[in-house]
Structures are given as structure tokens and as C-alpha cells.
Amino acid sequence: MSLWVVKVGTSLLRGNEKQSTAEVIESYSACLSASLKRGDHVVLVTSGAVGLGCNRLGLSQRPVDVVALQATAAIGQGQLMALYEAAMSRRGYTVAQVLLTRSDLGSRQRYRNASSTLKQLLDWGVLPVVNENDALSPEELRYGDNDTLSALVATAVEADQLIMLTDVDRLYSSDPRINASAEPISDVYHPHELTALEVAAGEGGPWGTGGMSTKLAAARIATASGITVLLADGRDPQVLDGLLQGRRSGTVFHPHPQPLGNRKSWLAHALKPLGTLQLDEGACDALQHRGASLLLVGVKEVEGNFEANQPVRLINPEGNELARGLCSLSSNELREAIETQMSTNRSPVVVHRDVLVLRNA
Numbered sequence: 001m002s003l004w005v006v007k008v009g010t011s012l013l014r015g016n017e018k019q020s021t022a023e024v025i026e027s028y029s030a031c032l033s034a035s036l037k038r039g040d041h042v043v044l045v046t047s048g049a050v051g052l053g054c055n056r057l058g059l060s061q062r063p064v065d066v067v068a069l070q071a072t073a074a075i076g077q078g079q080l081m082a083l084y085e086a087a088m089s090r091r092g093y094t095v096a097q098v099l100l101t102r103s104d105l106g107s108r109q110r111y112r113n114a115s116s117t118l119k120q121l122l123d124w125g126v127l128p129v130v131n132e133n134d135a136l137s138p139e140e141l142r143y144g145d146n147d148t149l150s151a152l153v154a155t156a157v158e159a160d161q162l163i164m165l166t167d168v169d170r171l172y173s174s175d176p177r178i179n180a181s182a183e184p185i186s187d188v189y190h191p192h193e194l195t196a197l198e199v200a201a202g203e204g205g206p207w208g209t210g211g212m213s214t215k216l217a218a219a220r221i222a223t224a225s226g227i228t229v230l231l232a233d234g235r236d237p238q239v240l241d242g243l244l245q246g247r248r249s250g251t252v253f254h255p256h257p258q259p260l261g262n263r264k265s266w267l268a269h270a271l272k273p274l275g276t277l278q279l280d281e282g283a284c285d286a287l288q289h290r291g292a293s294l295l296l297v298g299v300k301e302v303e304g305n306f307e308a309n310q311p312v313r314l315i316n317p318e319g320n321e322l323a324r325g326l327c328s329l330s331s332n333e334l335r336e337a338i339e340t341q342m343s344t345n346r347s348p349v350v351v352h353r354d355v356l357v358l359r360n361a
């Protein structure tokens with residue numbers, strides 16, 4: 001039995017001259033219900049609320065204004081669920097709507113709640129249908145995308161594989177719509193390879209958000225948690241059917257050989273840092289090569305305002321992010337402690353190793 005997370009983007013759900021949105025959803029539902037019938041567990045992360053809302057209002061373009069985007073999503077979300085509900089219930093399966101915001105997942109308690117609810121639904125053989133809670137989260141609609149959400153969901157349910165379906169057959173060395181000689185890429189083995197690909201990743205289509213960049217960011221999150229990511233062509237439903245039966249297609253992002261545990265993965269990816277600590281060379285070396293906690297003596301500068309146990313970025317003297325973690329002191333306490341440490345001659349732990357995650361490890 002496998003646990004799959006399948007993400008379907010707006011570019012596919014808008015439909016085309018040959019297929020309406022309802023027909024596209026119908027064909028995915030056939031693949032998803034076949035997978036459930038084989039005894040697998042599946043979570044679906046689906047975009048499409050804005051696109052369907054726009055269709056309903058007769059808009060030929062995605063609105064630029066964020067409030068208008070939120071309002072179109074509120075119209076489209078009900079329609080989106082109605083289509084999945086009809087297609088899955090006709091095949092004897094129940095669907096459940098789960099709307100999440102990024103800030104929900106930033107709270108450890110709410111992240112755990114989301115994880116428990118999703119796992120309960122999976123135990124009951126239900127298909128959870130997840131989308132961003134767009135009507136309430138303007139930030140996500142402006143900058144966000146469902147690719148990152150799908151990776152966070154895959155981590156929360158401890159999925160085996162994350163399938164990201166889109167309107168291109170695989171990853172290329174650069175945007176194939178712009179560069180006809182872009183090279184196809186079948187396997188990505190290490191986060192270092194992702195860094196170069198991220199630089200070359202292009203924008204998405206007019207209806208999608210984020211293009212290839214957000215898919216690579218999602219692959220980074222999921223593979224760091226030990227999840228295999230498959231980026232594949234969603235225009236042909238046979239591809240999804242094949243993937244769910246273990247056939248290879250598109251690009252495979254292989255899981256990191258030393259995956260982060262659930263809590264560290266949450267720390268590294270679901271949390272938004274509220275401040276930045278600039279470290280000296282000695283502290284960077286201790287963190288990177290000696291598995292040490294961050295001590296006060298290695299902190300040079302503090303930026304931002306945060307309370308004790310809130311997330312911060314740790315940067316090296318060149319300004320590059322080295323790690324993230326929970327700071328044991330508030331920003332005010334930390335600034336005060338840096339000023340007085342010379343006289344007290346003690347160096348308390350500022351970020352304990354247990355709540356610290358190195359980037360690109």
C-alpha cells in the first residue's frame with residue numbers, strides 16, 4: 001500500500017478546446033478511484049478555484065487585484081468541490097474538503113491538527129481534496145501557489161510519493177516554451193542540482209502561479225523529508241494512471257539520503273522566520289561541521305522583533321542563509337545579552353541543536 005499526494009494545477013483544470021473542466025476532473029477521478037480501489041491512500045491537492053470563478057463571471061483573464069482574486073476563488077471553490085464530489089461519488093468514494101493557509105501550517109499545533117484530520121480521512125478510505133483557503137489568505141494568492149502547499153501536505157501526512165501534474169511533460173534545463181533547445185531532465189538526485197535548475201526555471205502560463213520555480217521549491221521541501229517527487233504531464237490521464245501503478249514518467253526528484261524528521265521538516269519549511277541572526281565565522285563552522293548548538297558568543301547582529309521560541313534565520317558573514325531555528329530568547333533579551341555577555345562571561349544557548357536545521361545539508 002502506498003500513500004500518494006497528487007497535485008493538479010490551474011493550467012490543467014482550465015480545460016481546453018477538446019475537454020471541459022468537468023471532463024478533466026472526470027478523467028482524474030477515474031485514475032484516483034482506481035488507486036483507492038487497489039488499497040492505496042491518496043490526498044489530492046487541487047488548484048482551480050480562481051479559474052472556475054473567472055469562468056463563472058465570464059472573465060477572460062485572471063484578475064490582478066488580490067481582493068478580486070479572493071472573491072473569484074470563493075465562487076470557484078464550491079464548484080470545484082461539486083465536480084470532484086460528483087465524479088468520485090459516482091464511483092462509490094467519498095471526498096472531504098480541507099482548506100489550509102500557510103499560516104495555519106506555521107503553528108505546530110495546527111500543523112498537527114491538519115495532519116491528524118488528513119490521516120483519519122485516509123484511514124476511512126476518503127479522498128481529502130485540499131486547496132489553499134484563498135478567501136482568507138491574500139498573501140498566498142499574491143505570492144503563493146499550490147506546489148508548496150502540496151509539499152507541506154505530503155510532509156504532514158508522511159507520504160511516500162508526491163505527484164505534481166502540469167501542462168509540460170517534464171522538467172527542462174530552461175523554459176521549453178522560450179528556449180527550443182532546452183534539455184529534458186529525467187532525474188534530480190541532490191538539492192545542489194536543484195540550485196542550478198532554480199536559476200534557469202521560468203514563469204508559468206497565464207493561469208498558473210509560480211511556474212517551474214515553485215515546483216522546484218516544492219521538490220526541495222518534499223525530497224528533504226524523504227519523499228520521492230514525480231513531475232509529469234497531466235494533459236494525458238494515462239500518465240497519472242501509470243504513475244499510480246508504479247510506471248515511470250516525466251522527471252523524478254529522488255529523496256534526500258538523510259531525510260529530516262517531521263518536526264525538523266516543519267521547522268525548515270512551514271515556518272516563516274520573524275528575525276535574522278548574523279553569526280561570526282566560528283559559529284558558522286561549529287554549526288556546519290561540529291553539530292553544535294548556537295551559543296550567544298557567536299551572534300554578531302540581531303534583526304527583527306520576535307518573542308522567545310520564535311523562528312529565525314541564521315546567516316553567515318557574507319549574508320547567506322546557513323540555517324533556521326527557534327531562538328530561545330526574545331529579540332530584546334538577545335540584544336541585551338549580546339551587550340552584557342562580556343561582563344557576565346557566560347554564553348547561553350541561543351538556538352539549541354534540536355530546533356535548528358541547516359540549509360542544503
Ligand SMILES: Nc1ncnc2c1ncn2[C@@H]1O[C@H](COP(=O)(O)OP(=O)(O)O)[C@@H](O)[C@H]1O
Nearest residue numbers: 009010011166172174175202204205208211212
Ligand atoms: N525549466 C522548465 N521546465 C519545464 N517547464 C517550465 C520550465 N520553466 C518554466 N516552465 C513552464 O512552467 C509551466 C507550468 O507552470 P504553471 O503554469 O504554474 O502550471 P500549474 O498551473 O500546473 O502549476 C509550463 O507550461 C512550462 O512552460
Ligand SMILES: N[C@@H](CCC(=O)OP(=O)(O)O)C(=O)O
Nearest residue numbers: 009010047048049050146209
Ligand atoms: N488556490 C488557487 C491556486 C493558485 C494557483 O494558481 O496555483 P497553481 O495553478 O497550482 O500554480 C486556486 O484554487 O485557484
